[in-house]
Amino acid sequence: MRRPSDHRDGASSERVSAEIVERCKNGDERAWAELVKATHRDVYTLCLRILGDPQDAAEATQDAYLKAWRGLHGFRGDAMFQTWLYRVASNSALSKHRSRRRRQSHESGSQDDVLTELPSSGSVEATAGARIEVQALQAALARLPEQYRTAVTLRDVYGMSIEEMAQQLGISETAAKVRVHRGRKRLRGMLFEGEER
Amino acid sequence: MRCEEVREALPSYTRDGDTGLGVRRHLSSCAGCADELVHYQTLFSSLEQLRSETVTPPPELFHQLASIPYRTSRGQDVRSHVVRHRNRYAAGLAVAAVGAGAAVWKTRRGRVATA
Numbered sequence: 001m002r003r004p005s006d007h008r009d010g011a012s013s014e015r016v017s018a019e020i021v022e023r024c025k026n027g028d029e030r031a032w033a034e035l036v037k038a039t040h041r042d043v044y045t046l047c048l049r050i051l052g053d054p055q056d057a058a059e060a061t062q063d064a065y066l067k068a069w070r071g072l073h074g075f076r077g078d079a080m081f082q083t084w085l086y087r088v089a090s091n092s093a094l095s096k097h098r099s100r101r102r103r104q105s106h107e108s109g110s111q112d113d114v115l116t117e118l119p120s121s122g123s124v125e126a127t128a129g130a131r132i133e134v135q136a137l138q139a140a141l142a143r144l145p146e147q148y149r150t151a152v153t154l155r156d157v158y159g160m161s162i163e164e165m166a167q168q169l170g171i172s173e174t175a176a177k178v179r180v181h182r183g184r185k186r187l188r189g190m191l192f193e194g195e196e197r
Numbered sequence: 198m199r200c201e202e203v204r205e206a207l208p209s210y211t212r213d214g215d216t217g218l219g220v221r222r223h224l225s226s227c228a229g230c231a232d233e234l235v236h237y238q239t240l241f242s243s244l245e246q247l248r249s250e251t252v253t254p255p256p257e258l259f260h261q262l263a264s265i266p267y268r269t270s271r272g273q274d275v276r277s278h279v280v281r282h283r284n285r286y287a288a289g290l291a292v293a294a295v296g297a298g299a300a301v302w303k304t305r306r307g308r309v310a311t312a
C-alpha cells in the first residue's frame with residue numbers, strides 16, 4: 001500500500017505558490033486574500049477536528065492566520081507552505097484547547113459536536129477496495145478520548161511527525177507514540193469489532 | 198513471534214514502516230494476523246483521505262481572515278486599538294469630564310448670577 005509520508009501535500013487545498021507567499025511577505029494584501037481563499041477551508045477543518053466546536057474553530061483559525069501573517073518572514077521556502085500553515089494552525093488549536101480545558105475543568109462534557117459538523121457524505125476507499133464510510137470514521141474518531149483523537153488526527157490525518165507532535169503537545173516523544181498507538185487500536189476496535197473502548 | 202506480539206506491532210508496522218523481520222515472517226504464515234493487517238491498511242488509507250473531507254467555514258470567516266493585513270497595519274482592529282491606546286483614551290475621557298464639569302459649573306453660576 002502507499003504509505004502516507006510525513007507532511008503530505010495538501011489534498012484538498014489549492015497549492016499556494018512561492019510567488020504568492022513572496023508577495024504576502026512584501027505586504028501585498030491582495031496576495032494575502034488569495035492565500036486565505038486557497039487555504040482557509042482546510043485550516044478551519046483542522047481546527048474543528050481538534051476542537052470539535054465551530055465557534056472555537058473559527059477563533060483558532062483567526063488566531064492562526066494572524067500568527068501566520070506576523071510570522072511570514074520566518075517562513076523559509078524549504079518547507080511546503082501548507083505544511084508550515086498546518087503547524088501554525090494546530091498550534092493555535094491546541095493552545096485554544098488548553099485554555100478551554102482550564103476554563104471548563106469542572107465540566108465533563110465531550111465534544112460530540114464534531115459529529116454533526118463534519119461532512120458525512122461518501123466513503124473513503126482503501127487498499128484492496130475496502131471502504132470505511134466517512135461518517136463512520138468520523139463518528140469513531142469523535143468517540144475517542146480527546147487525547148487519543150488529537151494524536152491520531154495530527155499523525156494519521158495530517159501527517160505530523162511524532163517529534164513535532166510531542167513538541168506541540170508539550171509531552172515526551174514516548175508519550176506521543178503511546179497516545180497514537182492506543183488511539184489507533186481503539187479506532188480499529190470500534191470500526192472492525194464494534195468495540196467502544 | 199506470537200500473534201499477540203505481532204498484533205501489538207501491526208499499527209506502526211503498517212503506518213510508520215517499522216519493519217520487523219519477525220512480523221513479516223509471521224504474516225506470511227498466519228491468516229488471522231494477515232486479516233488484521235488489512236484492517237489497519239484500510240484504517241490508515243481512510244484516515245489519510247479524511248484530510249480532503251473539509252468543512253465549509255462560516256461565511257464571515259474569509260473576510261475576517263482576508264482583512265488581517267489591513268486591520269493589523271492600519272489599526273482598524275478597534276478593540277486592540279483601544280487597548281493599545283488605553284492611557285490616551287483615559288486621559289481624553291478625563292479632559293472631557295473636567296470640561297463637562299466646568300461647563301455645568303459655569304451654567305449654574307450663570308443662573309445664580311441672573312437669579
Ligand SMILES: [Zn+2]
Binds near residue numbers: 201203231
Ligand atoms: Zn498471528
